[in-house]
Amino acid sequence: MGNDFKKRFMSNRMAVAGSVIVIFLFAVSLLAPWLTPHDPNAIDLKNVLASPSEGHPFGTDPLGRDVLSRMIWGAGISLKVGFVATGISILIGTILGALAGYYGRWVDALIMRFVDIMLCFPTFFLILAVIAILEPSIWNIMIVIGLTGWMGVTRLVRADFTSLKERDFVQAARAIGAGDLRIIFLHILPNAMASVLVTATLGVAGAILTESALSFLGIGVQPPTPSWGNILTAGKDNIDIAWWLSFYPGLAILITVLGYNLLGEGIRDALDPRLRR
Amino acid sequence: MLRYIAKRLLFMIPLLFGITVVCFTVMHLAPGSPTDLQTQMNPRASVEMKERLRSMYDLDKPLPVQYIRWLGKLAHLDLGISFSTDRRPVADKILERLPITILLNVLSMLLIFVVAIPLGVLSAVRQDSLFDRVTAVIVFIGFAVPTFWLALLLMILFGVHLGWLPISGIRSLNAEYLPPGMAFWDLIRHLILPVLLAAFGGLAGLSRYMRANMLEVIRQDFILTARAKGLSERVVIYRHALRNALLPVITILGLSVPGLIGGSVIFETIFAIPGMGQLFYMAVMARDYPVVMGILFIGAVLTLFGNLIADVFYALADPRIRVS
Numbered sequence: 001m002g003n004d005f006k007k008r009f010m011s012n013r014m015a016v017a018g019s020v021i022v023i024f025l026f027a028v029s030l031l032a033p034w035l036t037p038h039d040p041n042a043i044d045l046k047n048v049l050a051s052p053s054e055g056h057p058f059g060t061d062p063l064g065r066d067v068l069s070r071m072i073w074g075a076g077i078s079l080k081v082g083f084v085a086t087g088i089s090i091l092i093g094t095i096l097g098a099l100a101g102y103y104g105r106w107v108d109a110l111i112m113r114f115v116d117i118m119l120c121f122p123t124f125f126l127i128l129a130v131i132a133i134l135e136p137s138i139w140n141i142m143i144v145i146g147l148t149g150w151m152g153v154t155r156l157v158r159a160d161f162t163s164l165k166e167r168d169f170v171q172a173a174r175a176i177g178a179g180d181l182r183i184i185f186l187h188i189l190p191n192a193m194a195s196v197l198v199t200a201t202l203g204v205a206g207a208i209l210t211e212s213a214l215s216f217l218g219i220g221v222q223p224p225t226p227s228w229g230n231i232l233t234a235g236k237d238n239i240d241i242a243w244w245l246s247f248y249p250g251l252a253i254l255i256t257v258l259g260y261n262l263l264g265e266g267i268r269d270a271l272d273p274r275l276r277r
Numbered sequence: 278m279l280r281y282i283a284k285r286l287l288f289m290i291p292l293l294f295g296i297t298v299v300c301f302t303v304m305h306l307a308p309g310s311p312t313d314l315q316t317q318m319n320p321r322a323s324v325e326m327k328e329r330l331r332s333m334y335d336l337d338k339p340l341p342v343q344y345i346r347w348l349g350k351l352a353h354l355d356l357g358i359s360f361s362t363d364r365r366p367v368a369d370k371i372l373e374r375l376p377i378t379i380l381l382n383v384l385s386m387l388l389i390f391v392v393a394i395p396l397g398v399l400s401a402v403r404q405d406s407l408f409d410r411v412t413a414v415i416v417f418i419g420f421a422v423p424t425f426w427l428a429l430l431l432m433i434l435f436g437v438h439l440g441w442l443p444i445s446g447i448r449s450l451n452a453e454y455l456p457p458g459m460a461f462w463d464l465i466r467h468l469i470l471p472v473l474l475a476a477f478g479g480l481a482g483l484s485r486y487m488r489a490n491m492l493e494v495i496r497q498d499f500i501l502t503a504r505a506k507g508l509s510e511r512v513v514i515y516r517h518a519l520r521n522a523l524l525p526v527i528t529i530l531g532l533s534v535p536g537l538i539g540g541s542v543i544f545e546t547i548f549a550i551p552g553m554g555q556l557f558y559m560a561v562m563a564r565d566y567p568v569v570m571g572i573l574f575i576g577a578v579l580t581l582f583g584n585l586i587a588d589v590f591y592a593l594a595d596p597r598i599r600v601s
Contacts, residue, residue: 117295120577124539125557126303129573132561133306209423213543216425219561236429236547239444240437250426257421 008270015266021259029076038066040073040226049242059244061234067244070226071252077227078208078256081142085207088146090200093153098184098192100154101161112158115151123148127210128219136219145207153199160192194271201264205257212253228253281592285585296577297351301344304570356571361563367571371553375575377447378545378552382537384468385476386530393480394526397487401522402514404492412484419481424540428474428547435470443467445549471548475540479533486529490522497521524595531587535580 009015028035038056044064052059058067100111118126126148127141134140164170165188173187214220215229216236223230228249235246338346350357356367400409436444443449447467448460455463494500495518503513541554549555553572560568 113291113295117292117299120292120296120535120580121299121573122535122539122576122580124542125573125576128542128557128561129303129569130306132564132566132569133303205421212423213425217543217546217558232426232429239429239432243433246426246429246433250423250429253423253426254418254421257423258418261417261421 005270009266012266012269014262015270018259018262018264018266021255022263025075025079025256025259028072029079032072032076036066036069036072038069040069041065041224049238049245051242052244058248059242061231061242061245062238067231067248070231071228071249074226074228074231074249075252075256077138077221077225078211078253081138081145081211081221082204082208082260084142085145085149085211086200086203088143089149089203090153090196092147093150094157094189094196096150097154097157098161098189101158102165102180102184102188104162108158111154115154118148118151121148124210124213127214131214131219136214136222138221138225141211141214141220145210149203149207153196153203156195156199157192160195161188164188164191198264198268198271201260201267205260205264208253208260209257278592282589285588289581289585292581293578296574296581297348298344300570300574300577301347303573304566305340351574356574357567359560359568360565361560361568367567370556370568371571371575374551374553374556377550378538378541378554381468381471381475381541381544381550381552382534384472385479385537386533388472388476389479389483389533390530392476393483394487394523396480396484398491398514398519398522400484400488401491401495416481416485419477422477424474424478425543425547427477428470428544431470431474432547442470444470447550467548471544471550475537475544478536478540483526483529483533487522487526490525491518494518494522524591527587527591527594531584534583535576538576538579 042065044060047056047060047064048062050056050060050064056066056068058071061067061070096111096115100108127144130144130147131140134144161184165183170183170187173183178187211220212227212229212232215227216232218230218233220229221227231249232246235242235249238245354368356371359365359367359370396412400412403409432444435442443466447464449455449463449467495514500513500518503517508517538554541552542558543554544550545552545554546558553575556568557572559565560572
């Protein structure tokens with residue numbers, strides 16, 4: 001891998017564009033306190049729903065808060081949600097998939113039937129139902145998005161494990177007396193990580209989309225904490241007078257999701273050019 | 278064929294059972310008692326009344342007993358009574374709203390089918406052409422667009438600025454007084470944006486999938502044979518290749534059911550469509566647990582049936598499935 005991977009990745013313009021977007025978003029979230037022209041929560045009732053101008057490039061919201069500043073803070077929120085939620089689903093999915101693929105038989109049957117059952121639920125319904133019970137908060141939505149998104153990872157890791165466990169290096173490890181846990185985590189898992197990495201990158205994009213939809217519906221990140229989704233809620237309420245409230249935050253979501261998708265596909269192509277569609 | 282359907286139905290039983298267990302577990306994630314909501318706000322609620330409420334919802338019994346009782350009610354399609362002030366049976370509230378949600382989803386599915394398949398086929402047939410590349414870019418952006426944002430933009434454009442389409446509800450205020458033809462047209466006008474947007478997410482996915490299938494089929498031996506026989510390119514592509522590439526699409530349509538149903542929450546809320554999705558949203562906001570659980574259950578069952586129908590159609594279309 002190593003050098004080959006780097007060369008293939010760097011020669012893929014789309015992949016590089018994706019990384020630039022992702023790095024940019026990280027920079028924006030880290031530097032938010034220094035980048036924002038205004039305090040994101042500063043209410044200015046003399047200046048409500050002001051259209052874009054020099055002082056407020058993206059206009060102001062119904063409370064007179066600067067939309068650009070709120071969007072800059074929102075970048076960090078969406079990254080946090082994306083990464084924590086995806087981390088949770090990857091963790092659960094990898095462990096369950098590894099167990100199912102490695103042990104096979106009833107362990108496999110049990111885990112995969114559970115996956116089938118979970119896949120029957122429209123994910124958005126499941127998330128909303130749990131949120132209705134647990135109260136919406138940024139932590140709860142991270143956890144819930146994570147807990148409802150592991151099924152695909154499980155299937156993927158299981159498929160990798162079922163084929164990898166038959167390979168010679170696993171037989172060799174077993175021959176020198178390595179235990180199950182050692183074989184699973186030290187020998188097979190590193191070989192399955194490539195596809196997990198790709199899924200994780202695409203998963204961050206999905207989690208950010210879900211978070212914004214939830215916040216848009218008022219069941220996600222709660223105001224006054226700014227999130228791209230909850231700025232859009234104000235956009236919907238003022239749809240006939242303030243287009244900027246709807247336009248810019250959505251564009252930010254689109255670019256972010258596009259960035260992670262490009263990065264994920266880029267990693268996939270660079271890891272294994274044969275997988276290229 | 279009947280044996281195949283019977284077998285699929287049999288396979289559904291453990292899944293259905295699992296669905297009820299998950300629903301029941303979610304319901305009992307709630308800290309405290311679900312009836313707290315009704316008594317908390319009411320200073321006159323006595324201890325006896327709380328107890329009466331608890332026993333009304335069977336909350337005073339051990340969990341396994343509660344589960345069995347709930348399952349028993351479920352078997353009679355009794356989903357409980359809504360917590361909201363109308364106190365109506367949950368099943369009635371859902372059933373009266375189900376047709377509009379199903380209508381929306383069927384229409385979006387048809388739209389996905391009608392647009393995505395030709396798009397995928399053309400991209401595959403003209404692989405790497407300008408058309409193929411442009412659709413690839415559009416599809417890639419399509420994957421990343423938050424559809425609720427697109428909904429807002431289209432509402433601003435067609436509803437607010439151009440004033441061509443209504444942006445809320447499924448009928449105009451004066452719909453009752455319109456002649457039947459106009460009333461129907463009124464309904465169509467209200468459905469255009471929601472159906473278009475609900476279909477949007479699926480469009481990108483299915484057209485890519487169709488393209489990949491088609492590319493795979495075109496490279497197979499029987500296509501070479503068809504060409505070698507001297508058949509025209511049209512016949513080769515549309516009669517021989519397309520049929521085989523279409524088969525797996527049936528499964529994908531079945532698999533897209535949960536996404537469409539889940540999305541109905543967003544579209545019905547944005548466009549104020551009185552369907553199951555909007556009811557779900559309102560129930561979540563009001564913490565009307567019986568309605569939330571009822572819809573969660575119905576949503577899963579609809580998905581299960583969507584998959585069953587897809588499987589049956591696949592078996593009808595491809596005899597190899599029935600035999601094995």
